[in-house]
Amino acid sequence: MNGIGWYGALVALEFGLAVVTVVALLWIKAPYGRYQRRGWGPTVSGRVGWVVMESPAVVVFTAVFLSGAHRAQLVPLVLLGLWLCHYVYRAFVYPVLMRPGSRMPLLIVALAMAFNVLNATVNAWWVAEVGGYADSWLRDPRFLAGAALFLAGLVVHARSDRTLRLLRSPGETGYRIPYGGGFRWVSSPNYAGEIVQWFGWALATWSPAGLAFAVYTTANLAPRAIDHHAWYRERFPDYPPDRRALVPHLL
Template sequence: MDSLLSWLFSSQEDELYILDLMAYFMVFMAVCTFFSLLFQNVPYGRYASSVYGFPVNVKFAWFIQEMPSLFLPLALVLWTSSAKTSLLPNQLLIAMFLCHYFQRTLIYPFLIRGGKPTPFASFALAFVFCIYNGYMQIRYLSHYAEYPAYWVSHPCFIAGSCLWLVGWLMNIHSDHILRNLRKPGETGYKIPRGGMFQYVSGANFLGEITEWAGFALAAHSIHSSAFAIFTTVVLTSRAMAHHKWYINKFEDYPKSRKALIPFVI
């Protein structure tokens, strides 16, 4: 891996410059995505369409598309001269990222029950994004990020880590509720209840937004912030679309339930 990176970048300064550009480009793409999602939903799941390519089995799609966010970071940590991985703040932040994608790659796909196939375009874009983001986050944290010795006791790191943990648990619990809506043999959609679904239609999305917002607060970098912004844009749109869909689908949908933020919106 070191020889490949040396071939791609003439110096460490050059690579860090590219990492910064990647982060700013992700923010730009978040803005573009925000405006595009005003006119259409992200085309997967209940919004899947053949317009976006042939269908890919949902379990296969989730497993393959998420893989780069787990295995590329592991390769960067294990098979490169990772100058900063001996430092505790960097270790903890890398562990947060890998913990999420271990669950998302090796556990979540195999727990899916049913699920509509994913259009190839959505699958391919997700795969590319995971390569892009996995490299950007972990290469920065493992080789360039510098934190003061007291950073793990800094309020930003503590608050961010707590937010990450709360969001991660909320996301996993919400997915569990969604998986168990139908009994064996049942089909069709049901109203999710319990957990944060008592308050919002997009409890799973709120969990993931909270998770990466906490990660960004703890990591304190443009790279982590760009990821949090992009995630917020995509999943907020998804939550709003789900909320509207539920209201139109079910006459008895809870009137007090909001789309994404309890008691607010």
């Protein structure tokens, strides 16, 4: 198989993983956070887990990007900037800000890490090697709309992460009903923002790799958002009745 053949196979693998993930999550709640339970092997601190599983998205993306033929061109550099905005936050800022004390199974960390290596590789290789963008791409409506969606999604999910973090005082581990911002409409605006963000990336890069990641993110987070919504409704009799799981007024 030539280079493009291998590349296409890796992107197809990512679409395949999205299907496997959504089917698995219809049966099994990913065992971290409120669904953490025995029987999933050794655990590590949540902070360490987030850094270890998300940092390959920074390191691998940057390394693959730097080996691409178009690494010094304007559009790839702008796309690198967008990617790093998200992943420096997710891999290094989010874990430092999160409340200490949580744990997650090593298995989750290993699976997420492997996914991030695959995903960072196919996206960086597209951006710096396969995509072949002219500078005029920065004026293309697909780039402009995609970048706007990306940044709007990033703001929504980072703000929602903050709202959730502030629900607990230091040392507290329980759960409360979140209010304000995107929580006025849905139970998981953090997930909604993240999904919008990666569809924005798919549009801004106009790439199969970007689309594969957006589809995978939806496959991973939509079932969890539905589970979170049902979980809140079961535990909080005063849970806002008009709030939906993930999509305002619809789902």
